Each structure stands twice: as C-alpha cells, then as structure tokens.
Amino acid sequence: MTESMTESTTQPTHQSTTQAVTTQTLTTHSLAREERRSSIATQTDSGPGPVDGPEAAVILEGARAMVDPELRSAVDSLPGAMRRIARYHFGWEHADGSPAAGNAGKAIRPALVLAAAAALGGPRAQASAVRAAAAVELVHNFTLLHDDVMDRDTTRRHRPTAWTVFGDTDAILAGDALQALALRLLAEDPHPASATAAARLAACVVELCEGQQADTAMERRGPCEVSLDEVLAMAEAKTGALLGCACALGALYAGAAAADVEALDAFGRESGLAFQLIDDVIGIWGDPSRTGKPAGADLAARKKSLPVVAALASGTPAAVELAELYEVPYAGGDLEPTVLAVERAGGRDWAQVQASERMARAMHELSRAIPDPEAAGGLLALAEFVTRRST
C-alpha cells in the first residue's frame, strides 16, 4: 500500500528532521522543468486509484447521505438568525431565505470519521458515529465562517461568503453558534466514547485557532522572517489537525485501543499535510483551467506558502532573488521570474518530496492500526482523494 500511494513521486527520504529533508532535496533534484510539470500532472490527475476498494467519490456521496440529515436537523435547531446564516453558508438557502440547490462541500471530514469507524468497528460502529461526523463538519464550517471574515475572502464554494452577505458580526456569531452546536451534539450523544470525542474535538479547535493565528501573523512578516519549521507547524495545526481528529473520532467510536486512535490521528494529520503541500504546489504551477484560480495567484498575493518558504530558506542565489521579489508588493506584470525563482531555489522539488514523505508516513500509521488492506480501503481512497485535488 505504502509503495502504491507514493509511486508518482521521486526518492522518498526518511531523515528524521525536516531540515535534513530540505537540504537533501534542494541539492539533489535537478529534473528539467517539463518533467516536473508532468510529475505534478500525474499527482493531480484523477486516474484510477492505487487501491481496489470503493472509489472516493462513492464514499463521499455515501458519507454525505448519512451525515446530511443529522447536520440539517442540528442546524435547524438553531434560533432564527443563526439558522438563517448557517443555512446560507451550507448552501441550502439563498440570502433571501429561498431554498438553494446546496453545495455544502465535499464532506471529506465526516467521510473520514465514518470510514475510520467502519475500518475499525464495522457497519455498526459506522452507524453510531454519524453524530460525531456531523460534529466534525460543524467545526469545519465554523472555522470557514471565521477564516473568511479574517482573511476577507469573498467567495466560498462559488458563492459570496457569509460576511459579505450578512456582515462581519453575523458571520462571527454564526461561527460561534456552529462550534457550540458541534460540541452540544457530542455532549448529548449517549455513545460511551462521546465525552472523550468531545474533549478531543475541543482540543482540536484550540489547535485550529493557533494555526490560523500563526498563518495570519506570518503573512504580516517579511519574506525572510518565517522559518520552514514554523510554516510546517502552522500547516499541521491549520490543515492536519482536523483531518487527524476526524479519523481519531471514528476510531474512538469503534472502541479502538488508544494506540490505534493515535495512529489514526497521525494518518489524518500526515495526509492533511501532504494535501497542503500539493495544494501549495498547484497554487503556483497548477493549470488555471483545472484549479479555477489564476496562475500564480499565491505568488501575486506574496503568500508564504510551503514551496515559497522552502525556496526562501534554501540558501541559494535563487532564494536571494525570490526574497527581493517578495519584498515588494505585486504590481501586475509577468509572474514567470517569481515562479522560476521558486523552482530554481528547489521549492517545488522540496514540496513534492515532502508530500510523498508525508503520505508514506500516513500509510505507515494506517497499516499499524489496520493491517488488513481491504479494511483500510476506504481511508486509503479518501487520503488519495484529498492529496490529488486542490479544491
């Protein structure tokens, strides 16, 4: 399993520290640019998965069908204004309150909860974890509502963000209410694992907050004032933590042993970091027609994404050049010199090797907890899915 998940990447390394990986990667990789492009294409194509288990799309659809009634019923228990804002945010209503077709996202996190419960405890454990899956989805959406306010993002799931429609105050309050709702669901759940799950989800929220704080604080600093360790820790807190928590909650609801719960958490975290690394690569080199974002948008915004910080930290002449470009705000024009500087400083190669490293670790953790590849199939398919997509 581990090999098949990492087959499209080059030279997985096993050094114990990120810094060692960086140095090795930045000095030994010298593939031509076009080769690298094809490598990214391989990684982002949705070809046949490496496992014979169910397709991720089917798993996600199944999870959405199981979780949606619980989610809708929870949201509909909110009082007037909170319900209206939440229903808009989930895509179930237009701003005027009329019904909408609904685009509540891909339900990756609830699908991970349910897949982990099924892998470790079978269909009965999966059925018992539906409320926990809804709670994780509520927490995810609380963070989206707040992040959009803080980041001033105006579009979410192809619709205007809640704060642009209802104002900052209402979006913040609706986020607050969704966090409370998530933890209420678990507190009211008679399942023997619910209290442990609630404590874990609450601890995860704190980690998400610290990650978002680190992210926004780093964006205010100069390009050379951010270390690679910092940006990796931020990405783990902001992206990895909730994927890990989702898997851990599924394991808890399956009555898994503590070591297996931690292994599942690590599986989700490492998959999440792999996702973030690939997402950042796509943010620079992805095909705009596939990503829906203009080419180099992250570079134009001077975003300190993982490949950029790796490039800046490389100690190469290209790093100096990149730092000079990043010191001044983007004022339009050709982004190609910036793209090339990140590449020549080794940012792209580093990110790809890191991603494959992370996936290898994820697979290792998964196989520790669930040695049977068939039982692990659903989680594997989901991990493949998140690391092959950019949105």
Add this chain to the structure above:
Amino acid sequence: MTESMTESTTQPTHQSTTQAVTTQTLTTHSLAREERRSSIATQTDSGPGPVDGPEAAVILEGARAMVDPELRSAVDSLPGAMRRIARYHFGWEHADGSPAAGNAGKAIRPALVLAAAAALGGPRAQASAVRAAAAVELVHNFTLLHDDVMDRDTTRRHRPTAWTVFGDTDAILAGDALQALALRLLAEDPHPASATAAARLAACVVELCEGQQADTAMERRGPCEVSLDEVLAMAEAKTGALLGCACALGALYAGAAAADVEALDAFGRESGLAFQLIDDVIGIWGDPSRTGKPAGADLAARKKSLPVVAALASGTPAAVELAELYEVPYAGGDLEPTVLAVERAGGRDWAQVQASERMARAMHELSRAIPDPEAAGGLLALAEFVTRRST
C-alpha cells in the same frame, strides 16, 4: 425573602404578559422626578442586604479563590498565542507579557454555579462544581472578547480591549479558543452531570449568540422599528441566559431534580433581566461619579435600551418627541430634553416596576427549589448584588 428583595420598588404587578405590565405602569406611575431619583439611589446604594446570610463580597471573593486555580491552569494549557491573548484579557498579563495585578472581573457567574451547588448539595457538591464554574467563566469571557470586536468597544475592566491590542483576528481566535476550552473542561470532567452540563452550556452559547445578533441588528434599525417584546427577548438571551445557565449547572452538579434545575435556571434568568433593567436605568439616570460613565451616555449613543424602547412604545406625546430626538444622531449639547422625554413617556417607571417584577419571579423560582431561606442565602445575596450594581 420575596418581600425583602422587592421592598425598594413600587407596586409590583403580576400580569401575565409584559404588554399588560407596560400599559399599567405607563399610566399609573406619576411620581415626581426627585422621588424617582431617590428610588434609584436606594436601589443602587450598597446598604445592608436584606438577608442575614454571607455578604456578596465575601461570596464573590471565595468563588474567585476556588475558581482561579482551575481557570488559570486551563488558560495556561492553551498554545502560545492563544494563551498570551487570553492572559492579557483576564488581566493577568500586560500586552508585553509581563505579569499584571489582575482584574478578571467579579466572577459573578462562577459564584452562582458554586452557590447553587452548595445550596442544593452542600460543600461536597460545591467542591465538585469548580470545573463547571470555570467553564461558565470561560464562556462569559469568550463572549466578551467577541462582543468587544463587534461593538468596537475599546475599554474593558479599565484596560484597552484585546482587539485594540492584538487586532480583530487574534481577539476572535482567542474567543473561539476559550469557548472550546470551556467545553473541553466539561468533557474531561468525570462528574456524572458533566455531559448534561456541557449540552446545557453549549445550548446557552447559541442563545447568547442569538441575543448578541438581535442586539446589533436592533441598533441598526430606526427608533420606532423595535418592539418592547423584541428588546426584552434580546436582553433575556444576552444577559439572562448565562446567569440562568450558571445556576442550572450548579444544580446539576448537586444532583438536583429536573424541576429544581429549571427553577434555578429561571431564578438566574429573571435576576439577569432585573439587572439589565436597572443597568439601563443607571445608564440614563445614574450618577457619573458612581457609574464611571458620562451622564446620559446611552442616550447620546442613541442606544435602544429597555427604558427607551418602553418609552417609545408608550403611545404618549413624549414618545413622539423622543422618537424625533432619536431619529437624528446626537451632535453634542444638552441631553436633558431626551432624559425628560424618556421619563415623561414612563420609561423609567416601567423599567423599575419590571425590575421588581423580575426579582419577585426570581425569588419565587428560588423558593420553589430551595424553600429553606438559610440554604438559599448565598444565591439571594448574589442576586441582590447583581441588581444593585451597574458594572
């Protein structure tokens, strides 16, 4: 008990609807202005309490001593940035991280949790409820952090608010983290009531959010577009709900019967509404040297406080005059005509009768659950305290 709590107010009424109370109050009260002033003075003086139980100040100090170690240990479990912002907000640190003398507020809510637990379950129940008391205080402070951002309030407990020091993003995130921390404390509490308490506290957070949403939405509307029922419902959600929840949690930790838990919740809610009514009266007629706020500050801000909305809804000539004044923003000058218009429209009398009504209901609920006046003494002293103070 009931009588002694309401002795300083006039003509308690017992109509079943607020509207009936309003109409009656607005037409029958015709005390001279100076008499009314002395009535407020009586209500806000800190004379001897009507009960022979422990003084509120002693109870509050005791609660602070019991809860602070739990609160500090919980906050210190937060990661770097979240901990720093929270410690600043609680007054334990200056903005630069150096230790501060600390002014974390009066701990009324944790004191209510502990007093309710003691009243219904004795010292052992009280000791078991310390974590729940800390959770309630964390929720209160999460809402303060967020409310200050939304309301753009720059001072809290005589210090610059967190958002003015750390920015909106960090203040919002620290609030999010405090909510999560509160619910984590309860989820990790092995007490048999902890799950029920967590569900109740989470439901209360939703109510607080709806209350704050209603408050900010009403402030954007015209003076005659807000009904008295709306503003009373808002005040109950924003102020009454958490005081009620604090009392209910204490009852839960004492293993009280469901009816007693609800009676304690109602006691806290009604006391909270009485507090808000008196606070609003003081916001217009209070002595600036005692309140620390300039005279008529609420009127200058065109705040739709309870006496103002009651006055506007009175159907009197003074209501028309007040609406005209409120239609235009305050541009400096004499506020006396506005103060007089609220008085002549009956806003002040209504608020005072409402406050005494609410206190009577609070006492009734309390005596239902705890018929022994000695056992109820701590809760009574705290209710007296909150309704006699304005800050």
